[in-house]
Amino acid sequence: MWYLGSWMFPVVSACMWLAMLLAMFIHWEVIGHPHYPSMESGQRIAYISDVGAYGLKPLFITGCVITTVSLDLGFMAERWLRHTGRLVPNTSVAQKVLSVIAIIFAVAGSAGLILLSIFDTYHHPHLHDGFLLLFIAGYVLSAVFIxxxxxxLGIHYRHHRILRISFYVKLVFIIIEVILAIVFVCTDFTSNQNIAAVFEWIVALVFTGYILSFLLDLLPSVRTRHHVPQGWREAELEKGRHGDQTLPGPPITSDSAGPNQEQGTSSEDDLATGYRGTTMTNGAGVAQPNNDSDTGRQSRWHFGGFRV
Structure with missing residues (x-):
């Protein structure tokens, strides 16, 4: 069933991440912008981790776990679908290595996000900052290798535009996230917590778009009544390019002493169709054709696998 395919992994991940962010932001707005103990004295805008450390910590942990596990399953599904041929396969060992490294960095980024939600910024500030760095660096490096x-892949499969589109979408994500992360770190270390908090929320929202970009990778593997998986179409194209090398007609017998009765042919069939190495005749002992229409048939001789 197409609606239970692997393309659901990024959808579940993005929906969970976005729902968690909205719930945390709306909660902070509804209760009147409280000043949490983990916030600096002049800080008016709360970080995501500030909201997650008080009251909504179960939601924060649950949202991070579901988001990252679903996304990592999407990474692994893409690798498996490419390996089994539903997506266009990798054309070199280097491509497979790049894919595996991307998965490893994604798992590292997932571990960072889950751990930073557990070790909150109030009780474990230094661990929290370290896991935040692991989360950002892990997913940025994963995107680089992807x-x-x-x-x-796009060089080899130039006729699949979806590969180029996915490449450019992820490249844009890398550029935007790196710029935003640099601004976030600089403003945080220069004690501009309000600006840093705004950029942290923006970085998190942009991450939602990156998760959804994996729909471009997984949707081509879906099989429906009107859609054939990308890898299957490519296999048909390859078959059409190389052509059918099979010669038509019945298989040639390997018996050099005479007609092969084990192939299901009778002596009458042999006389009617001729036998390799003998002249086509109209019957036993009849060397000349009965009429002019048989002349073409009589001139056919067999030499090994060739006909004259």
């Missing part, structure tokens, strides 16, 4: 894989 882009490298898709760039190499």
């Amino acid at each position: 882009c490298a894989e898709y760039w190499r």
Whole structure:
């Protein structure tokens, strides 16, 4: 069933992440912008981790776990679908290595996000900052290796535009996230917590778009009444390019002493169709054709696998 396919992993991940962010922001707005103990004295805008450390910590942990596990399953599903041929397969070992490295960094980023939600910014500020760095660096590096894989795939499969589109979407994500992360870190270390908090929320929202970009990778594997998986179409194209090398007609017998009765042919069939190495006749002992229409048949001789 197409609606239970692997393309659901990024959808579940993005919906969970966005719902968690909205719930936390609306909660902070509804209760009147409280000043949490983990916030600085002049800080008016709360970080995501500030909201997650008080009252909504179960939601924060649950949202991070579901988001990252679903996204990592999407990574692994893409690798498996490419391996089994529902997506266009990798054309080199280097592409497979890039894909595996991307998955490893994604798992590292997932571990960072889950751990930063557990070790909150109030009780474990230093651990929290370290896991935040692991989360951002892990997914940015994962996106770099995915882009490298898709760039190499796009060179080989130039007729699949979806590969180029996915490459550019992820490249844009890398550029935007790196710029925003640099601004966030600079403003945080210069004690501009309000600006840093705004950029943290923006970075989190942009991450939602990156998760959804994996729909471009997984949707081509779906099989429906009107859609054939990308890898299957490519296999048909390859078959059409190379052509059918099978020669028509019945198989040639390997018996050099005479007609092969085990192939299901009778002596009458042999006389009617001729036998390799003998002249086509109209019957036993009849060397000349009965009429002019048989002349073409009589001139056919067999030499090994060739006919004259």
